[in-house]
Amino acid sequence: MAMAAFRREGRRFAPLLHPNSITAPRSSLIPQELDPEGVRFISTQVVRNRMKSVKNIQKITKAMKMVAASKLRGVQTKAENSRGLWQPFTALLGDTPSIDVKKNVLVTISSDKGLCGGINSTSVKMSKAIHKLNSGPDKETKYVIVGEKAKAQLVRDSKKDIELNITDLQKIPLNYTQAIFLTLELVLVDKSSQAGLISVLADDILKNVEYDALRVVFNKFHSVVSFMPTMSTVLSPEVVEKEAEAGGRLEGLDSYEIEGGETKSEVLQNLTEFQFSSVLFNAVLENACSEMGARMSAMDSSSRNAGEMLDRLTLTYNRTRQASITTELIEIISGASALEG
């Protein structure tokens, strides 16, 4: 008797349960809706709510994409215009990524905000690799971090190596003066108590340079969907002078006549600091540009995903609704025919 009743019940359930098997991947939603008392009151409310939230998420990602696209346009022109700035320095001082010096300072450039694909983890990964490459028994490699995101990632395992970090760079559009201030701040690296004070006399700063090579790690903008992890090396004036002597990397530098300044080292000092500010200026712009591009493509794909999800949910919703209507009709009709018969 009980078995027969169960079988009958089972037949009643069948048309309702059927749609679930079709939407198997999404089925996590459905069981919650099944009321343990009566299947008839199956609720579509959960699916509807979910659809609404997906729709809202899609709106947000679409808006973020638009914002990133318009910001990209502005920063891209700036980055492209600043590309000429570092080239003369590379032409003069060469490119020395493999130089072996004692005190390395890694300037990792990242963004302040997330949701921009893999650019921050790329620059962190590169920085860690370069750190590994330049670490040795009597060598010292420190991080200087620009941007919030790289800090969050690097603070986990290399907290002791972080010398300084600078955030909120992008709140106001970057200009060259800021890059110079940043340079001064970085040059002050070892006097971290004074790091914020830019008004420290220039002479003071020049005497307290505590690096042999600065390595700026950033993502160079290539196109909206691609960026290239890049490392620029800036040497300290002492290293430049040493390398310029016979047998060094920069042997040809001695063939240049130097005009202005009292001594050669003074000019080299100005030169390398100017080089650093130029490289940094370009690097920050390129990275901001890559960030916008990466955010644009990330947001594009997430709005597409949200759209697909919405389609699937709509299908589930309609099926469930249709199924419950059908059940009700069957019940009414079979009831009526039972009375007649």
Next chain:
Amino acid sequence: MLRQATTRLLSRRSISAAAGGSVPLRPFSTEVPATPALDSSFVEAWKKVIPNVEPPKTPLAFMQPRPPTPASLPTKLTVNFVLPYASELSGKEVDMVIIPATTGQMGILPGHVATIAELKPGVLAVHQGNDVTKYFVSSGFAFIHANSFADIIAVEAVPIDQIDPSLVQKGLAEFTQKLSSATTDLEKAEAQIGVDVHSALNSALTG
């Protein structure tokens, strides 16, 4: 990663091809594709320590290689004049430039001896045929390479015809007055800078 592999391979080949074709490379910049050996030693060291990550690009990969020093004197000077926000002249061939070096005005003709010069506020004149373009530059550096390339980097520069003479006069008068009435050292220094810049501008306009 793989996506970049082909471009990387291609660029490397073109660099080595260019290097192989020319005269033996001098290690330094007058010839800009710096010794490829240098770059490859970095790549090798990188591959040894971090085998599973592609090495980062270095600035050289993004630069147009500069030609070697020619045997005969070229007739034109190739000038790159860059600002943080623009490349004012890029690879332009001119007859002569006059730069405001800290040691005085310097005329640069093709075949000038390799020089590094610091700039002071003053007039940069670019001579091309009978045309003379004048800019007022704030400060910066000029590198003259042995291959008749000149790189001029300035923090700020404006074409001289965009400067309003009446505003310069007004500013000069204002800062002179401020200088005489300044009481603190800071005010004095600020006024002095103002006077210096305006008188440099003034002499640029009149001279």
